Amino acid sequence: MATERYNPRDAEPRWQKTWDEAQVFTTKNDDPREKYYVLEMFPYPSGRIHMGHVRNYSLGDVVARYKRARGYNVLHPMGWDAFGMPAENAAMQNKTHPKAWTYENIATMRSQLKSMGLSLDWSREFATCDVDYYHRQQHLFIDMLEKGLVYRKQSKVNWDPVDQTVLANEQVIEGRGWRSGALVEQRELTQWFFKITDFAEDLLEALDTLDQWPEKVRLMQKNWIGRSEGMLVRWEVVAGTANASDVTVYTTRPDTLFGASFLAIAADHPLAKEAAEKSVEIAEFCDECRRAGTSLAALETAEKKGIDTGIRVRHPLDPSWELPVYVANFVLMDYGTGAIFGCPSGDQRDLDFARKYDLPVVPVVMPADGDAATFTVGDEAYDGDGVMINSRFLDGLTTEAAFQEVANRLTAQTLGNAPQGERKVNFRLRDWGISRQRYWGCPIPVIHCEVCGIVPVPKKDLPVKLPDDVTFDVPGNPLDRHATWRHVACPQCGKDARRETDTMDTFVDSSWYFARFTAPWENNPTDPKAANHWLPVDQYIGGIEHAILHLLYSRFFTRAMRETGHLDLKEPFKGLFTQGMVVHETYSKGEGTAREWIAPADLRIEEVEGQRRAFLLASNEEIKIGSIEKMSKSKKNVVDPDDIIASYGADTARFFVLSDSPPDRDVIWSESGVEGAHRFVQRTWRLISEAAERLKEVGATPAKEGDALAVSQAAHRTLKAVQGDFDKLAFNKAVARIYELVNTLAAPLQAVAAGKADTATTAALRNAVEILIQIIAPMTPHLAEECWSVLGNKGLVAHTDWPAFDEDLVVENDIVLPVQINGKKRAELTIARDASQDAVSQAALGLDAVQTALDGRTPKKIIVVPQRIVNIVV
């Protein structure tokens, strides 16, 4: 019986329409079933979806569909991270408005995502550039301002003098603006900051509770927050300045205090600025330090340099000991206190510095097994733990004990009216600067009044809307030069005042969208009842590139929103999964600057004598096959999801990105791999549709005995295994098991189609086929519906509960045990699963192959690992 090939172009839109009309994926907040919130990181509407999106959303959709079948009330929403620079760049290049550009892209990408057949609740969709969304974000900002979680301070920024804007660090390439190519300047600007450091300790500690996060991500966040335990130590000034009585340094090694030979301060330290006023030389050096700050690469090789300020300080543990204070180029103003003490014997950088400026080097720590009489420090500092030497009352103590001893003394000792030292925990994490001198972002809802100062926009006056009539023909922030927008009456005194023209970093937008999805219709940022019901997100899925910033900011926002009463939980994402990239071979011709990248669509690959070679379609010219890299427009190694869906269908694309590679690893996109996935789709359809007429005649009944037992066992075992794989997001393994099942069912199904199977067998196959359909449904949902309906089943697979496997069919009664002799496999033993150890030993010894291998030797020992292996030791 000939059956037509499965035609996804016909079937896929049809099922998408059916799901849509039945509102299968629209989620209600008051559904009594247990909730499950699955979320993929929402996309930036750059223009078209790429394969990374296909992978990300396929992964999430399997989870969503699977959990729905398991009886959960699943929330699976989608939105758009829609503010940001590319829209403004496009505006400058193409004279389009950022708003038009963005919403057009959203429309395109929405229809692309819909063609994938994702089980999304589109009724909750929003874009962060929707007035309704940024209105609520401004509301949040004002609440945070009132709680003291937002503040303004002067801060150094990367300033592009040509584009007249602040650049993020990532946008500065070798000291130049990435767009303008202009040398970037360091400018002091007043910027808005979120007080993320208030939560540093909590953000760090709570990482331990995130047991469903990748260890890697937790570690990266831990390092980023960078907690260190140390001391603030005050050094009395004895000469060189009248403006300060002491210098405070931060140190994690107070134990090495007797190895100190100098103090070093940052170029922006108040004492350095004072010294610079008195000395041209120092002023020049400080300027040099500031300039060097921009080029990150240069830091690696930069020489450690300094200049004596003339200031002298007294050692905190020896009043007769005076030390010099240097300005040094390696001291950072924004970590610790901007001042350190140098212990050359215990720190390589301090040692290099001391050698250069001829400062004393006194070893104070030696390895525990060292000899105090001979231990010296030459070209290499010893920064490990050990035993104290040359340190007076500390001699002989461990570094740890010395730390405690010094800490105890300095906290007890006073300088002026305050303790000389205090224990201090320091963090690497800085407050989050959110000011951007850009148009296409959420306006910061604040008014500057000459009389009243900074006045938050009253909530009743929100939203502060972006004006539409702006121009992009000159650089700089269009909000700044808008004729009227920035002029506003002060809400407090009514006098003429000025709007804040900075907009918020787009990372703010993505720091709370997951909460907004729980009640996007709400007139407040959240409906706390809905947010508390749905959150935390049970499974969050996205790229590893967001391991620090986005995930850390979201964790901060969750805490800030709790303090402002918008929700009540600590951690936003219970489970996190970081997927790998989609990578592809690269093709090029020419070398160096003349190299030209070729798109896969423009060439054909041939295999000639085992060598893969690539030729241009147009000219037959042979071109070079290069390395496998992340799909990127610049290297043209991209495959457009639209093309794949048009030629193979969404199911094939989905199945392929889930196959082969574990989802946290990169997957290599290859034409032959896609064809393999497509073969599976066609084969499954053919096997089921050809047998459908016969299968329809019987009910689905698994076989407990007879010829069809193997079929039923295979189906139920696969069901159990795939269920486990889905729970662990091991989709590549699930795919492999499904292939196995289809391979097993192929011949029996052909027999059914040919009318050569009895009723019991046919019924067992119907049961097996229904299981197969249900386990492929999360991955290839259209194919599943099509097969389900060809069997004459009523209703949708999408509405059907996950099947239960039959335990009797899953357990194996007879098992095959490998029999080893001295650890080498010599035979196989088939025996009852519950056979006693004795019975297994005897049966193993009775095997001919074993007797031959033993060759008359007597076993010394027989190891029987139940249901695993037998090892006979001679």
Added chain:
RNA sequence: GCGGACGUGGCGAAACUGGUAGACGCAAGAGACUUAAAAUCUUUCGGAGCAAUCCGUGCGGGUUCGAGCCCCGCCGUCCGCACCA
């Protein structure tokens, strides 16, 4: 420099808590069907050997009845952070 992960066939990968290494897919070879091609089906597929068998999970050691997995020491690749006191 610091921190982390990973090294398994021609390729992507499986392998439970230390228990038959290479499931499944791709590529490749052989064959069937076909006027031919596509599609489909059958079959082979880590290396050596006619075979029995031997060797084989980056390299060198160790623990164990038994190691891809555990321990020690190397080599390589990738990722993150990087003047953090």
